[in-house]
Structure formats: C-alpha cells, structure tokens
Amino acid sequence: MFELIKRPILTFQGFVLLSVRALRGIFQKPYYWDDLFLQMDSLGIGSLPVVILTGFFAGCIMALQMARALQTYGATSQVGQLVAITLVREMGPVLTALMVAGRNASGMASELGSMKVTEQIDAMRALGTDPILKLVKPRLIATAILLPLLTILADFIGMIGGWMVSCVMLSLTTSAHYWNTAWRILEYNDLAQGLIKPFVFAIVIALVGCFYGMEAKGGTQGVGLATTRAVVVASVWIVVLTFIIGRVFVSL
Amino acid sequence: MPDAQTPQLAFHNVSFAFDETPVLRNVSFELSSGETLIVLGAAGSGKTVLLKTALGLLRPTQGRVVLFGADVTAGSEREWFDIRSRIGVLFQEGGLFDSLDVADNVAYPLRNQPLRQCPEEQVLPKVEESLKFVDLGHTLDKYPSELSGGMRRRVGIARAIVTQPELMLYDSPTAGLDPITANIIVALITKGRDVRNATTVMVTHRFQDGEILAGFRYDTAAGGLGLTPDHRGDTQTRFLVLREGEMVFLGTQAELEASQDSYVSKFVPHT
Numbered sequence: 232m233f234e235l236i237k238r239p240i241l242t243f244q245g246f247v248l249l250s251v252r253a254l255r256g257i258f259q260k261p262y263y264w265d266d267l268f269l270q271m272d273s274l275g276i277g278s279l280p281v282v283i284l285t286g287f288f289a290g291c292i293m294a295l296q297m298a299r300a301l302q303t304y305g306a307t308s309q310v311g312q313l314v315a316i317t318l319v320r321e322m323g324p325v326l327t328a329l330m331v332a333g334r335n336a337s338g339m340a341s342e343l344g345s346m347k348v349t350e351q352i353d354a355m356r357a358l359g360t361d362p363i364l365k366l367v368k369p370r371l372i373a374t375a376i377l378l379p380l381l382t383i384l385a386d387f388i389g390m391i392g393g394w395m396v397s398c399v400m401l402s403l404t405t406s407a408h409y410w411n412t413a414w415r416i417l418e419y420n421d422l423a424q425g426l427i428k429p430f431v432f433a434i435v436i437a438l439v440g441c442f443y444g445m446e447a448k449g450g451t452q453g454v455g456l457a458t459t460r461a462v463v464v465a466s467v468w469i470v471v472l473t474f475i476i477g478r479v480f481v482s483l
Numbered sequence: 484m485p486d487a488q489t490p491q492l493a494f495h496n497v498s499f500a501f502d503e504t505p506v507l508r509n510v511s512f513e514l515s516s517g518e519t520l521i522v523l524g525a526a527g528s529g530k531t532v533l534l535k536t537a538l539g540l541l542r543p544t545q546g547r548v549v550l551f552g553a554d555v556t557a558g559s560e561r562e563w564f565d566i567r568s569r570i571g572v573l574f575q576e577g578g579l580f581d582s583l584d585v586a587d588n589v590a591y592p593l594r595n596q597p598l599r600q601c602p603e604e605q606v607l608p609k610v611e612e613s614l615k616f617v618d619l620g621h622t623l624d625k626y627p628s629e630l631s632g633g634m635r636r637r638v639g640i641a642r643a644i645v646t647q648p649e650l651m652l653y654d655s656p657t658a659g660l661d662p663i664t665a666n667i668i669v670a671l672i673t674k675g676r677d678v679r680n681a682t683t684v685m686v687t688h689r690f691q692d693g694e695i696l697a698g699f700r701y702d703t704a705a706g707g708l709g710l711t712p713d714h715r716g717d718t719q720t721r722f723l724v725l726r727e728g729e730m731v732f733l734g735t736q737a738e739l740e741a742s743q744d745s746y747v748s749k750f751v752p753h754t
C-alpha cells in the first residue's frame with residue numbers, strides 16, 4: 232500500500248520544491264534577459280495564430296448554441312451578454328490555457344528533458360549557472376506575463392466571432408445592441424476572474440512543463456514520456472483550477 | 484594557493500544511492516596537486532556518479548568529499564558554485580549546449596563562473612586560444628549538431644580548460660571514438676595536464692588511455708602533440724578500479740598489471 236502511494240508523494244514533493252525555488256528565484260539575481268525575451272517571443276508571437284483561431288471559433292460556437300436556446304424564450308437580443316460573460320469568465324481563459332499548455336508545456340518539457348538527458352543541465356550547474364534561474368525563471372515569468380494578455384486577445388476575438396454569427400449570419404440583434412450589452416454586462420468581478428485565472432494557469436503550465444522536463448531520465452524515450460505527462464498534468468490542473476477559482480468567486 | 488601537501492580532491496568513505504539502490508560504496512582516495520587518477524570500471528559501475536559527486540552535482544549519502552583542503556560535503560549550492568569555478572569538467576557526451584554555437588559554448592564558463600567573471604573584451608581571445616589548443620581554431624560559429632563526435636569532445640575540452648582550472652575531470656573522453664581520434668584526445672588531456680600542472684581525474688574503460696597519462700608527458704619544447712616517455716609517472720599517476728560501485732583496486736600501473744584479481748586484470752591487456 233505504502234509503495235503504491237510513495238511515487239506520487241515523492242513526485243509531488245519534488246514539484247513543490249521546484250515551485251518554491253522558482254518562485255523565490257523571481258526575486259534573485261542574476262536575470263537572464265536574453266532568455267526571457269526569447270521565451271516571450273516563442274510564447275507570445277508563436278501562440279498568436281492558435282489563440283486567435285480558438286478564440287474566434289469559441290465565440291462563434293457559443294453564439295450559435297445560445298441562439299437556439301434564446302429563440303425559445305424570445306430573448307435573442309441578449310446574445311451579446313451571454314457570449315461576453317461565458318467568454319471572459321470561462322471559455323477564454325480555459326481554452327487559451329489549454330492551447331498554450333499543449334504548445335508550451337510540452338515544448339518546455341521536451342526542451343528541458345533533452346537538456347537533462349544529454350547532461351546539459353549538469354553542465355550548466357558545473358559551469359556556474361543555476362538551471363532554476365537560467366531555465367525555469369524566464370519561462371515562468373514569460374508565461375505569467377503573456378498568458379493573461381493572450382487571454383484578453385482571445386476574449387476579444389471571440390466576441391467578434393460571436394458578433395459575426397449573431398449579427399451577420401443569423402441577424403439576431405443589431406451590432407450596436409450586441410456590443411453595448413456585451414460591454415455593460417461585464418462586472419469588475421468577471422474581469423478579475425478572467426485575469427486571475429490565466430495568471431494562475433500560467434504558473435501551473437510553466438512549472439509543470441519545467442518540472443517534468445527536469446525530471447526526465449532514460450534517453451529520448453524518457454523525453455517523450457515527460458512531454459506527454461506535462462501536457463496531461465497541466466491540462467487536468469487547468470480544468471480543476473477553473474472550477475476551484477470559479478467556486479471561490481461565486482461565494483465572494 | 485595549493486601546496487603539494489593538502490589534497491586537491493579527497494573522498495573519505497563516500498557512498499551514494501539512487502533511491503535505495505547503492506551506486507557507490509565506501510570509495511576513498513586522495514589526490515594531491517599535479518597528480519593523476521585514472522578511474523576504470525565496467526559500464527554502470529558508477530564512474531560517472533563518482534565524478535558528479537566530486538562536482539557536488541550529486542550529494543553523497545554517506546562519507547565526506549574534500550576539495551582544495553576544505554570539507555564541502557554539506558556545502559550550500561552557492562558555496563559549490565564557487566568551488567566548481569576551480570574545476571574543469573568534460574561530460575561523457577560532451578554536455579555541449581545545443582542552442583549555443585561553439586564560441587558561446589566555450590565562453591560560457593568565462594561569462595558565468597562566479598569566481599572567473601571575465602571582462603567581455605577578454606572573452607573572445609581566451610576562447611580562440613582555448614580552441615586553438617584543441618586544434619579547432621576555425622569552428623567558432625558552428626553549432627554542436629554540425630560537429631563530429633571527436634570534434635564535440637575537443638570543444639568540450641576547450642570549454643573545460645578555458646578558465647585554467649586547477650582540477651580537471653574527464654568523463655570517458657574516448658568512449659565511442661576510433662583509436663586515432665581517441666589518441667589525439669588523450670594527448671590533448673596529457674598536454675592540458677602538463678602545461679599547467681593540473682590535477683587530473685580521467686574516467687575511461689580503455690587501459691591504454693591510462694597508460695598514456697601515466698607513462699608520457701607533454702613535450703613543451705617539441706610543440707604539437709608530441710609526448711615523451713616519462714618514468715616518473717608511476718608515482719604521479721594512480722589507477723582506481725570500480726566494480727558495481729565498490730572500489731576494488733587503487734594503486735600504480737605496475738601494481739595494476741600485477742593484480743591477480745579476475746575483474747581487475749580484465750582491464751589490463753595481456754600480451
């Protein structure tokens with residue numbers, strides 16, 4: 232019995248240790264600016280197409296589905312509010328985070344994993360750099376800054392998608408009404424939730440990706456395993472955390 | 484500065500285990516300034532782990548590691564960074580950074596080692612000098628993936644010696660290389676040792692590599708990679724044989740050749 236739970240406990244302990252060291256590292260010198268900008272570029276610019284596409288179609292789908300439900304109540308003019316709230320609160324943050332997890336948690340795990348199995352991480356420590364500060368910190372900061380921004384972008388593009396479907400395709404309501412209601416329904420609470428979520432998800436994505444990379448062992452096969460695990464674990468955490476954060480905000 | 488009496492590197496009953504599997508058991512040796520240690524052992528016998536323990540990359544589960552006269556077994560990572568500045572290391576597969584070109588790889592310790600911080604204008608000359616030392620003066624802007632296995636090892640050696648460390652650790656520098664390239668690499672290691680009188684630890688599974696380090700010296704007058712026989716080597720070079728993490732032999736080349744132990748004698752080619 233003990234043997235069965237020993238591995239997960241050790242893994243979790245290792246993860247907590249890395250997280251503490253990485254978060255503390257944010258306030259420690261040195262800062263490797265080149266690495267930070269490189270990560271921001273790969274994460275921000277690199278994720279743009281996929282984030283725009285998912286955001287857009289998420290908005291379209293939502294408007295399409297809402298339209299049917301709203302028609303039965305004769306309340307089609309409220310489509311803008313519904314799209315805005317679901318996008319900003321849930322769909323924008325979760326879909327963007329899942330996309331970035333698939334793209335970047337896996338990228339981090341495979342990059343750090345191959346560095347681990349080819350002794351590059353050992354070489355880093357031997358040659359005077361702390362891999363936590365040199366590898367994990369830039370990835371953590373870059374994700375924490377960019378995921379909220381990408382989420383805002385996805386929310387906005389999603390509303391455009393919703394507008395296309397409800398105003399251009401289905402003519403449920405006028406454009407002015409759509410944008411007006413969409414904008415006015417959003418409360419401070421929704422915006423806070425919509426920004427705290429991606430920030431928390433970003434920390435999870437970066438730490439999980441880096442953790443599984445640094446834990447990789449056993450050659451290229453180990454790197455593949457680490458990559459898969461990073462994506463699965465990060466995605467599950469994102470879904471679980473959405474619920475928890477949503478719950479906290481509902482009770483506020 | 485190190486005097487010949489205090490050991491540069493010493494293991495006192497060092498043991499190491501991954502989870503519960505022991506990998507090193509009770510390894511003890513002392514290495515004074517200018518001495519050479521050749522570590523022989525079958526695959527998986529713990530040679531790499533021994534070097535990583537000497538670098539503080541792995542912490543012994545028991546025993547003490549002494550470097551440059553100070554017990555550093557329980558040192559913090561920060562203290563270890565200072566100590567590692569004084570050690571040059573070549574990893575088994577080279578350990579070169581894929582994302583950096585050759586020049587940046589070799590410059591890495593100059594830019595990052597806490598005790599070696601070097602003004603940026605001095606970096607390039609030192610990098611060039613170090614690459615010339617391993618006869619790769621023309622490859623500065625190539626990436627490791629564009630190099631052959633032997634060239635990668637040579638870049639690794641250039642990176643290890645660029646800070647002129649007092650202690651050099653080489654992990655299987657000749658593994659997987661043809662005999663010609665392997666001899667060039669060992670000649671370079673001998674040169675690196677003799678030009679600066681660096682204390683050297685070399686892990687290998689080829690007895691011939693040890694034989695060269697023990698029996699030859701770099702001939703400064705001749706230049707190039709000329710080595711001359713040196714009979715003083717016997718007292719300066721010792722061999723350590725590992726078997727499943729256990730130290731089964733520690734002694735000179737003559738003692739190694741005379742050993743009756745069936746495992747130890749397998750490493751000595753009998754003609």
Ligand SMILES: Nc1ncnc2c1ncn2[C@@H]1O[C@H](COP(=O)(O)OP(=O)(O)OP(=O)(O)O)[C@@H](O)[C@H]1O
Pocket residue numbers: 448501506524525526527528529530531532533575655
């Ligand atoms: N990260 C690790 N986790 C668990 N066990 C490990 C790890 N690294 C090495 N080992 C085990 O430790 C033992 C010694 O490994 P080591 O790499 O030191 O061997 P070696 O003597 O260098 O072999 P080779 O000549 O093949 O390089 C092996 O049994 C290996 O399986």
Ligand SMILES: [Mg+2]
Pocket residue numbers: 530531532575654655
């Ligand atoms: Mg090895």
